[in-house]
Amino acid sequence: MWQVGKVIDRTDWSERLFSLKIAVDVGPYLAGQFIKLAMQLQDKRVARAYSIINPPGSNYIEVLAVAVPDGQLSPALHLLQPGDAVDVSVPASGFLTLNELPRGELQGRHLWMLATGTAVGPFLAILDTAEPWQRFEKIVLVYGARQADELAYCAKLQTMAHERSQFCFLPAITREIRPGMLHCRIPDGLTSGVIEQQAGIAISATDSQVMLCGNPGMIRDSITVLTDKGLRKNLRRAPGQITTEKYW
Structure with missing residues (x-):
């Protein structure tokens, strides 16, 4: 309709x-x-x-x-x-939502959001609701782009990180170097450990829920790293720690 x-x-x-x-x-x-x-x-x-x-x-x-x-x-x-x-x-649809994540002991303490380009959109909406702040001890958003001017809403996210100790914002760019920003692709930052180091927490099957949204290459390569860490895809019939949405 x-x-x-x-x-x-x-x-x-x-x-x-x-x-x-x-x-x-x-x-x-x-x-x-x-x-x-x-x-x-x-x-x-x-x-x-x-x-x-x-x-x-x-x-x-x-x-x-x-x-x-x-x-x-x-x-x-x-x-x-x-x-x-x-x-x-209308109506809206899609499954990259918090109600698709496990609850209770299977939920874990930390919510990771990994996004590239315009795929940061779903996470902006989620962060503007009360639910993630109530459910998770710490929330990390890693936002990847080629250049800093491609990081829409960056100032809003930086302000949110300044005002909420519960939130860690990690912008990552690949074609230039800027102070306060990672210089790497998200999968490479996961492999090297620099993303976890900057966030101050580790990704694990026990403590983490990871939501990924963006280009298929980022999602594919990141899932490989996350799987090596013991995480598995989140399904309704078999709850896990990895929830994804490809952007094309």
Whole structure:
């Protein structure tokens, strides 16, 4: 089912990276879920999935996107301005949510969030709810990108880390060196141990839940490292410690 949404605000993080706030009623949803945006382009509807960045309870949704030069939809979305219309699928869906994680003894004490690029979106929504702070002793977000200007919402996350001792934010970039940021791919940082060192805690099957969202290469390589540490995929029929969502 589709509803017509109206763009009410936009933020440009870099030349191609942008966020849109869209006034639309998508009904109840869980932090971490996604919708689809669609536009009529050259006599056909083109639709793509985008995570909802803001937590439930708002009268709008916010999405983070990057304009891919040869993309079918993202260049058109990049042109949208406040007042423009865009189609939004309802209801939201997706399983990268906290209610998919085990509870009780199987939950562990620490929540790790590993994201690349725009796939940080689900974690932004989750962090803006009360649940992760109530369930976990420590939360670590590792946010990977090529360059620092591709780290959307970085200032917000840095402020959150400053205000909440429970939260550790580790930005990781690969094509430049910046003070206070890791210089590595996420899987490499897991392999070397620098991510755990900077977080001040170790990843283990006993203490950790790890949620991964991003490009398939990051997810594949990170799962290899996590599996070597004794973690296993989280399934409803067989609870584990690794929950994933690929972004393409």
